[in-house]
Amino acid sequence: MDVDVIVVGAGPTGLMLACELALGGVRTRVLERRAEPQRNSRALTLHPRSLELLDQRGLLDRFLPLGRTAPGWHFAQLPTHLDFSALDSRLGCTLFLAQARTEALLAERARELGVEIRYGSELVDLSQDSDGVEAQVLGRRGVETHRARFAVGCDGGRSRTREAAGIGFPGTDETLTGVLGDFAAIDDDPAVLGAARARGVLVAPLEGGLTRLVYLDPERMRVPSREPVTLEEFRASLIRVCGSDCGVAEPRWLSRFGNATRLAERYRSGRILLAGDAAHVHFPAAGQGLNTGLQDAVNLGWKLAAAVNGWSPPGLLDSYHDERHPVGRAVTENTEVQTLLAELTLVPQYQRPGAALRELLDDLLSIEEVNRRLAAQVSALGTAYPPTSPDADPLVGRRMPDIGLSATASGATRVYELLPEGRFALLDFAGDPELGTGWSSRVSAVSVSKLDDHADLDGVIEVLVRPDGHIAWATRTADIAARRDERHEALSAWAGTPS
Ligand SMILES: Cc1cc2nc3c(=O)[nH]c(=O)nc-3n(C[C@H](O)[C@H](O)[C@H](O)COP(=O)(O)OP(=O)(O)OC[C@H]3O[C@@H](n4cnc5c(N)ncnc54)[C@H](O)[C@@H]3O)c2cc1C
Structure with missing residues (x-):
């Protein structure tokens, strides 16, 4: 075998998984189709459970200083935000950090741990037998064969790994698209951006003085995501949605994204596993996709390392599907709900009841218990796995809180x-x-x-x-x-x- 595990895709999920495998002493190679690391960033949020996972691995100090935190985040763009600070965590906040930055930090960590990351290497085919997997990889020198004991597809929504493993990806095609733009120039009058926000336009500062705007335009929301966005279209849509083009100029990235929602039938087929967008895709509502991918990776890493190192108890690797598939289902469902709540106010015949429904839900979000329930889901702090025995203590499967400890031999204080x-x-x-x-x-x-x-x-x-x-x-x-x-x-x- 060339290596123990091939990870397909150097997105956030693949890189996080590679770090986890390397910690477990597994020889890992990451294959990435792109010739170089990603520059544009789809995701901007690292929610509380992801921050806790980074903290557990001693990585949080690399991330926190580079972003800015907020005590919560929205659900379906409702005005009352989810309050992560009310949850039981030292890290009850969202860190706004561009995806490209998250990927760069994870790649740096993976390399420190000895992971080999090969850019310009596209998986074109993958097969498995009782001993291992064989990957056909298109690189600079043509197609090469790589062998390993396992392969994990972290290669995004159009996963070649998933296709080669014959794993179904049932769900629904896109019916609605949104548009994002990253701009170097924008009207800095707070009243203008405040008015845009009040009409549902998401406005977020990015690194390097850029500002991101994201909107749903009722007149353009059925345009397929493959159709490119122009600056003229962006300005015209903003005028329709919020009455002003917000002075947007010097675009650095314009993109259209859709609400196709799919969940892999299985997260494992023999020696091939799936994680991240390769296993679940959905509308980017409340910023959960990247976070869910990181959490898949941390659930899978030690279990796969156990299998490679030969000490895995029976059923441990299969518990990855059993534990993470329901989480994938819950995320795809809550994003569908959020998309519907947004769409209702944009379709003429539902506009009035849609607005009333949003008002009602917004009111409910001001009830502490309701807010906490939803915040626990979106932050993933509430993720709990089913206990293996009916007599188990009620704590089993839940996340361990980060309580303070008396001095330990290792010096750990929590x-x-x-x-x-x-x-x-x-x-x-x-x-x-x-x-x-x-x-x-x-x-x-x-x-x-x-x-x-x-x-x-x-x-x-x-x-x-x-x-x-x-x-x-x-x-x-x-x-x-x-x-x-x-x-x-x-x-x-x-x-x-x-x-
Ligand atoms: C507009 C938008 C905003 C978003 N905002 C957020 C947010 O704020 N928070 C959040 O949590 N999520 C957000 N998301 C979702 C998030 O971007 C994805 O969930 C995340 O990128 C998934 O990570 P991944 O590593 O699983 O897959 P990807 O990021 O898609 O990475 C897959 C990698 O695999 C590589 N690859 C593909 N095929 C092959 C192949 N055959 N061989 C080798 N390599 C291959 C690709 O080049 C890519 O680098 C957003 C998405 C969109 C569209």
């Missing part, structure tokens, strides 16, 4: 500082002298005290945190012998046989 290497963390709050386990190569075991009160953790004596920060096992059993048995069972179920 839970997420125990996760930078992508290993399991076993936290013992009762000081069991026999905590040290036979799993020390995969599990960091620490006896600590909780420094922060956290209602969900009241009475919890031990907790096993997965490499992706979700809770694999938790116990409130006071009897030490019974607890040790439970612990052994949990470690065997999640971290394989002792090394």
Whole structure:
């Protein structure tokens, strides 16, 4: 085998996955069709759960200083925003950072970890047998064959990997398109941009003095996304939508995007897996696509590393589909709802009831509990995976909160500082002298005290945190012998046989 895993696509999902695999000691090659890194940025948001994942890997300090944060983000462009700061996280905010910047930082990290990223390398075909996968790759020297044990398609919505693996991509074609423009010059009168915002135009500052405007124009929203956008069209649409062309000039990028919504039937077919847009596409409502891709990658990375390294417990790799497919479905559904809410006000016969519905929902969003429920979904802080047993503690499957800890041997002062290497963390709050386990190569075991009160953790004596920060096992059993048995069972179920 040339390498252990071929990752197809150096977008955010592929690069994040490559970092995770490399942390797990997996020889990884990323193949990217583009000749060089991406310059334009579709996505601008890193939502709370993505920030937590970066924090867990010790990467947050590279990202935070380069963007700007806001305490929440919109749902369906309703005036009352989702309040991420009210959620249970140290990172209850959105970081506005251009996708190209996110990709550059992840590529830098991947290279530090020894990942090989090959630009100008397009996957043209992929097959698999019982030993591995074989990729036909078109590069500068023609078509070459690459072999690996597994391949992961992170190659976007038109994924060649998905097609070659014969995985269906059911859903709906695009029925509506929006338009974005990045401009070096724009009217800087706050009243003009305020009026545009009030009419549903998204206005966002970008790096380098650029400003992005995004709109839906009822007269142009059925134009297919493949049709290029001109500056004249952009100006005419803005005048229709908000009464002014906002002085837009010197465009750097104009693009049309659609609401095709599809979800892969399976995220795994044998030795081929899918992640990110290759597994789910939808309208970019509330900025969730890139975030979902990063979270797919962190769910998959350690499981695939376990399979490559030969310690994967039965069913671990299949749990990637079982856990992430429902998340993909939920995201595609909430973006469809948001698109419908936007479209209603643009179609003449629904304009009045559509506006009333939006007003009603906006009012509901001011109810704390309602806002928190939706914010938990869009931020992905509320993502929880189904427990493997009906008797499991209610914490199992949920994300571990980043509570403060008493000084640990490693110097970690909070839970997420125990996760930078992508290993399991076993936290013992009762000081069991026999905590040290036979799993020390995969599990960091620490006896600590909780420094922060956290209602969900009241009475919890031990907790096993997965490499992706979700809770694999938790116990409130006071009897030490019974607890040790439970612990052994949990470690065997999640971290394989002792090394
Ligand atoms: C207008 C717009 C705004 C958006 N805003 C946001 C936002 O604010 N927040 C958010 O979370 N999401 C947003 N998204 C969605 C986000 O951009 C995508 O979800 C994200 O790019 C998906 O990342 P990915 O790595 O899975 O796929 P991609 O970014 O599509 O990367 C796939 C990579 O694979 C490469 N590739 C493709 N085929 C091959 C092949 N055969 N061989 C080798 N390489 C190949 C491509 O060149 C590309 O580099 C937005 C999308 C749009 C359209």
